[in-house]
Amino acid sequence: MATSGIIGENRVNDPVTIVIFGASGDLTHRKLIPALYIAYAQDLLPEKFTIVGFARRDYDDETFRTMMADSIKEFSRLPTDDETVGRFVSHIRYHKGDISSMDAYDDLRTKFEDQEAYPENRLFYLSIIPSLFETAVRSLKESGLVVKPGGGPWTRVVIEKPFGRDLESALALNSELLRHLDESQVYRIDHYLGKETVQNILSFRFANAIFEPVFNRSYIDHIQITASETVGMEKGRGGYYDEYGAVRDMVTNHLLQLLCLVTMEAPGDLSAESIRNEKVKVLNATKLDIRKEISDAVFRGQYGGGTDGEGGRIKGYLEEDRIDPESNTESFVAMRLAINNWRWAGVPILLRTGKRMARKTTEVAVQFKVPPLQLFQQVECEDDVCDITRIKPNTLIFQIQPNEGIFLKVGTKRPGMRFVVEDVKMDFSYSGTWNKSLPEAYERLLLDTLHGDSTLFTRSDEVEAEWRVVQPILENLNALKPYTYPPNAWGMPEADWLFHGVEGAWRNK
Structure with missing residues (x-):
């Protein structure tokens, strides 16, 4: 993977004007401006740069700078001081305009004639509703x-998910984007790919000779990918989510991207094109694992509704x-899902994601097959009380959040006179290995766009391949009526049926 944009490494040298469309929105305040500030504080931005907030609100430069300074102090992961914040926000300007009005763009072009104040290299970040992507581009x-x-x-243009609503709309959006831009200018951002543990999946697989040889159907029983959240529809998110x-x-970006990284073939090199080519190959081989009906493979x-731990009422969806x-x-x-290629044929890939679940977590769990000959007895112990159980399979866990790390569960002899095996966990947690705070995903991804490194961004054919995987679900919603599950649970028990023929169950931990 290219290293040009890694936090703490190469500085961006090109002078640049960064224009944030939707600058009055939550993403700008919580993520984008704090991320750019951290890059500035670490001396990673060029000497000459200007940030332009583009929105309809009636602000002037000073008002907008004050708001951004407040956001930095509230949301920056690093300590702030007034002097550094002040120097950074002096690079910020505000442009009032309506995204749907050509006059706003003409006024912006007129401003940009002052090349001393607005460098000619331009990054446009579209932090706007998806229906306005085509209009803006x-x-x-x-x-x-x-x-x-x-x-x-x-010129580079960053767009936020969702990249369409289905295959047809994704094809139309890509067609419109590529009518006005070259593919090399389009950066479709998926913040999951900026997370440290996500990037570590590739290095773990391909930099360690002891693991890659067993990443195949001969040794792996199944793979689980879970992204669960405890929140519901607070803060007005219901309008977007219900659509x-x-x-x-979640599935057509975050979860399928995790699937790609854990199952793709080794790229020929670490260039963006080589990595994205391998991701497209595995997506094209991925299908719903339908036995007779689609309801066999999707829940x-x-x-x-329910109550919280303090007796308060939780609304149902x-x-x-x-x-x-x-x-x-x-x-x-x-x-x-099933991946119909030589490496993964016959290995079930199980995905789940949901709101109001028992715990917030995102993880990839690779479960290996049990040994073919059961030579040992396995024990499970709580304090001094132990029970004999079946031998447990080894499990490799990539914990994306909240406790970032990589964990391997293996069996080892329990101390004592009896020859019995007990599970232990080999633990590589980021918090236990490094005392530095991890960079936020947007810090990494914004620097990558400024360096022109598209490795962690989604290519148009990749987006289309993701939609092809889930298109049968969207076409059969009437046959997939939603079950009801209680809040603070792990979903509904019917989803356990997906484990037919599989050694194990959902990791509800």
Whole structure:
């Protein structure tokens, strides 16, 4: 993987103007501006840079700078001081405009004629609703704010998920984007790919000779990928979520990207194109593992009402604000996938994600097959009380959040006179190995865009391949009516049926 944008390494040298569309939104305040500030504080931004906030609110430069300074002090993971914050926000300006109005783009182009204040290299970050992506990109091109890739100044455009609602809309969006931009100018951002443990999956697999030879159907029983959240539809998120649901919001980007990294073949080199080529190959080989009906392979759910630990009322999904009381949208989905290639044929891939679940966690668990000959007895002990059980399989766990790390469960002899085996965990946790705080995903990804490193961004054919995996679900929603599951649970028990023929069950830990 290219290292140009890694935190703590190479400084960005190109002078740049960074324009954030939707600058009055939550993402700008909580993530983007704090991430750029941290890069500045670590001397990773170029000497000449300007950040332009683009929004409809009636702010001036000083008002917007004050707001951004407050956001930095609240959300920066590193300590702040007034002097450094002040120097950073002096690079920030505000541009009032409507994304749908060409006049706003023409006014911006006029501003950019002052090349001393606004360097010619331009990064446009579209922190806006997906329905405005096409309008913004078309207007940028028609107003002359986008230049063709070549030897001169560069233009790059970052767009946030979701990249469409289904395969048809994803194809249409890609077609429109690539009508105005070259593929090399488009950075489709998935913040999961900026997380430290996610990146470590590749290095763990391909930098260690002891693991890669057993990453195949001969040794692995199944792979589980879980992304669970304890939150529901607070803070007005119901309007967006009810339109998209768990499949569109989580599976077609975060979970399938994790699947790619843990199952892809080794790339020929660490270039962006080589890595993304291998991800597309494995996505093209991935299908729902349907035996007879699609309902064999997919379970959708909605959380019901209940009580919290203090006796307070928890609303069910259909009771939440801005949710249609007749909604068919899932807040939980579990599915079983198959990868039809030589390495993974016959190995079930089990995905699940949901809201209002028992614990917030994101992990990839690779479960190995049990030894073919059961020579030993296994014990499970709590204090001094032990029970004899079946031999337990080894499990390799990539913990993405919250306790970032890589863990390996193996069997070893329990001390004592009896020859019995007990599970132990080999623990590589980031917190236990390094005392530095981990960089936020957006810190890494924003620097990568400034370096022109597209390794951790999604290519157009990759997006389309992801939608092809889930398109059968979207076409059969009427046959996949959501079950109800209680809040603070691990979904509904029906999802356990996906483990037919598999050694094990969901890791509800």
